Amino acid sequence: MAYFLEMLGAALVLVSSSVFIAQKAEAQPLPENTIYLVKNGEKKPLLFPGKAFWELKNDKTERPGVGKTESRLEKQGNQVWMRGDLASLMGNWGRVGFSLIETAIMKPLQKTEGLFFKAKGTEAAFFSILVKDRQSHQPEGTLTFQWDFEAQSDGAEYFAKWEDFVPKIRGKKVEGFELDLFSVQSLSFQISRSQQQKWYETVPLEFELGI
Secondary structure, three states: OHHHHHHHHHHHHHHHHHHHHHHHHHHOOOOOOOEEEEEOOEEEEEEOOOOOOOEEEEOOOEEOOOEEOEEEEEEEOOEEEEEEEEOOEEEOOEEEOEEEEEEEOOOOOOOOOEEEEEEEEOOOOEEEEEEEOOOOEEOOEEEEEEEEEEOOOOOEEEEEEHHHOEEEEOOEEOOOOOOOOOOOOEEEEEEEHHHOOOOOOOOOEEEEEEO
């Protein structure tokens, strides 16, 4: 009888420990810097910026008087920062110049409503989220679906609905395309000179974005 009670006590301790560990794991908060998918009003993690692999891309042009785009990627804990100087180059539709960071998306996003994320950056600078799917390779150039937002130095929350993403090729809106959530391949954060309120200024634009 004593042996039975001893075994029962050990089993209860084991169960209690398991429940405590499970509750502790459930209570563990997600990193503040998380990009979520929104589905039926609930947020589900898509990726953690500080753990994702990001590729940094800039325009390659350099001209006297306007400089060139130079940027860098920095990781600080769970947060990723893109910082740099954006050139002001004369293009077909005004002044251009861009910098972006891109990461791969490995799972389908169907039946979700959009993205939720927190970001902070250069006050009043405009950034874009670019999404590429299986349709990205077009004869006229790369097709992306774009959603724009204005940064705030003290940070803000954003909800990017899929229905608000605009199909564009080389920065120009195009017709006849819809975002295919079954085949999303990548997600980018971009800053473009043509998106800024003072896009016409010839001096380089200093910028930063933290996600």
